[in-house]
Amino acid sequence: MPELPEVETIRRQLTERIPGRRLDRLDVADPLITAPELPEALAARIMGQVIERVDRRGKYLLLRLDEGDTLALHLRMTGRLHWRPGTPADGEERFLRALFTLDDGSTLTFGDQRRFGRMWVVPAGTDERAYWRGRVGIEPLAAGFTTDHLARVLTGRRVGIKAALLNQALVAGIGNMYADEALFRAGIHPEESAGEVDRARIKRLHRGIRDTLRTAIREGGASIDTYRDGLGNQGQMQEQLRVHRHRDDPCPTCGTTIVKTTVAQRGTYWCPRCQPRP
DNA sequence: ATTTTCCCCTGCCGGC
């Protein structure tokens, strides 16, 4: 599923292609994509605006428009954004929900098998710091994300450490897959209470998060399910995953069989030896 | 305030 590295990969690809282009047309095939707003209202608001920049906040992709509006998109589980130099052929996008046509004839499609994906406008003049506050926490690859910061957001939390990592309000952009990978690298059991992880292991976790995310970006994201990048290609990170989706495989560190359990209502992969329950 | 549960969706897969 698209997590921070996957969204970042798409952001970088779009950044090379769509800034400077004007939004000429929006065809919405599934009105759920703009819910609870109506597609017509969204289209009326953004049509004719020029895309100035493509940003990312956690798993949100943000198209900055020249009248100050921001078009925010979230791919949720199965969403795909695909830029093409021209119009997609009929049936080329199996789960097409929306199609943007830009002023040079290129297109951006929003496909989504399970229809959880959404897009909406963050209006010009919005205080974005306030807008995201309480909902989306610090960017884990930003300079401000230090071991101290991670320790601070985990302090006093009774929930399991994996649940804490999945909480977007604490640290932005980590999903089920990279939570598993980061905890494995840090040698932490996914169900250990977040507030009880000691300093030395928080430091390892901080490093594990950043190393995992950086590697995943370098590999262009992980195509374990439906993920494709902004050009329709698969990523390569699935080859580098050490525990996630590796049930019954030997641990790459110690050879112990990787197990899969349910933690925080999510399928969770971990090594019983490298990640002992404290 | 924090934590837990439920819900939204639908293609796919294993079991019978």
Add this chain to the structure above:
DNA sequence: TGCCGGCAGGGGAAAA
């Protein structure tokens, strides 16, 4: 072969 229940997990609302 075909039917069917269960699974996948992002985030937000509601409940505890």
